[in-house]
Amino acid sequence: MLNGYPGPENPSRLDRILDYLSLNRYLDDGRCFMFMSEPAAMEDILRVHTQEYVDSVVQCISQSRKSPGKDTYLCEGSFEVLLEAAGAVIRAGDVVACGACDHSFALVRPPGHHAGATTSGGFCIFNNSAILARFLKHSYGTQKIAILNIDAHASDGTHAIFSGDPQVLCISVHQDPSNFYPYNGFIRDIGIRPALGLSINMEMPPRSGNTEYAILFEEIIEEVLKDFKPDIVILECGFDAYYKEPLSQLDLTVDGYYHIIGLLASRWKVVCLLEGGYHEDIGMLSAVVLDGLMGRRTIPDEVDQIDLLASRHVNTRREFHEKLSRLKFVLSPYWNIGKPRLCKVGDAI
Template identity: 60%
Template sequence: MVNVGLTLNENHSLHDSLLNGYPCPENPSRLEQIQEYLKSTDLLDGVRCRMYDSKAASVNDILRVHTKEYVEFVKSCTKDSRLSSKDVYVCPSSFDVLLEATGCVLNAGDLVVTGKCKHSFALIRPPGHHAGPDTSSGFCVFNNSGVLARYLQEVHGLERIAIINIDAHASDGTHAVFEADPSVLCISIHQDQSTLYPYKGFIRDIGVRPALGYCINMEMPPEASNPEYNVLYDEVVEKVLAKFDPQMVILECGFDAYHKEALTKLNLTIDGYYQIIFKLALKWNIVALLEGGYHNDLGLLTSVVLRALVGESSIKDDVNLVDLLASRHAKTRKDFNNNLSLLKMRLEPYWGL
């Protein structure tokens, strides 16, 4: 068995804001960085990690989550590169790119659920976690993790799926898909939503009946770093996952909680990402999907995630954590502890925290 299967939508460069005449941080250079970095490593040896070809998804695959009217609207928008959301762009070939990206996501799920690979990582763009059933938002058009979860349920018969978001921005689109579905547990760990787009996903938002407690939002205060993420994982995430007992974990793997990300204010380091993924991969099969991240270390962090999934030692951290913690605002840990207490109180009736 291959440890980690990778998929990549090769046509992603056809989805580029520069084709419309303006720059955007969500652009082809993101995947190009990752590809170039991985070529410089020994990870893609066919045993630890292997790249797999994928075929495009069908429109019917997308319709498992998105409305027919919305899908048709997106397709029509590509003809003249328009879309209603001000923070989402499309190009003439974007619909084909979206179908191929979704195909890579479905293949990543197939690789794990059929036992070909222990874990997988879909290196795709554009991202998806802000897209709702009939809305685009935050660079996202189709909800990749939502489409995968429904595919795993309907095609492979999985009954319990967990979706975990570690992107700095809340997974509002994914939660909109599953907020009333107790078969899919959604956990989003993101920057305090009073300080960051999409200004949704507050601790008080825990889903709706019959799935109260199955949408979990943790607001991390600005400057939160590895220690806070580790405490949250140990005291909430792992305990909830153990009780829910997912047959698959879909990881919305955003790299914008990184300390070098200019668009956010979180301070995860190389070791912070490694510890999260390593702990998850010890107990559950993971299908990771690339989400946000707009800095120059995307390739480095991708390799860190792969090493964590494989179970190898991480790359040495490039930052002195003591110095990083010492330089942050004194309120950070206090605000984190307050938020953690509030989260536990909200979840106590459902998960016994």
């Protein structure tokens, strides 16, 4: 059982979001709709997770003192909640894939990006983005899917699932994992054949903020996505890269989230999935995401960027540019990011 249950990942996260959206009348202007969903079927789960792993989750639920993995907990009713969450994610992808919506945002918990095919961790049991990607391939024949993680913690489970899949591009932008959970997701990790170059990890130095993220997106992520030409982008939308987050040391603000969401939504079909974020502004940031998806701005950024920059370590920008240069070097054989590509994505070098 997680020490201090219910811990930071608990039902109050969704309560804060729904309360904020209701108070600010986000469903009242006809531009944003709420869709109902059904629980995921077991076949949806088993496209990603093994039967043995699913059975172990069920066993843990029946034995309340048994945890399925580090920093994860289950209780009576958890399996139904997991299926409801996966079903909501599938519905969010379905309405975009069928053309009912341009973009969508699945407000679900628990998060999923640390869960592998046979493993849990970091509050994650089932990998929602992987379940959605496999659903889209199965139900719509979607050829190219990009999964982009902006949670402060590396999307290690998602990358492990798709590390050898040449039809799924996985990008994770997260705090430097050298001394930070999950302690993997390094720049050198680029996938395996036949999908070399399709796993991309950026180690953001502590106190990286809006400017560093904007540079990274402009110089690498946009170029990779334009080159890959995804049919749909699944965004693992973690709010723990926010400057108020107690569990990480990154400095995105409202403007930073607006920029990322607006940029993606202006170019691709986007399905956002709620991942981490354990601070008081999670409701407001969810509204920021919806505004970004709808191409409007209603929430001002009240952070003084000059003060924020002045308060951080002087080495942050230098470390960021060193890591950015290293990432460009590692990816340059596979992607058009400044010089001719030496080989096709998926090939060995």
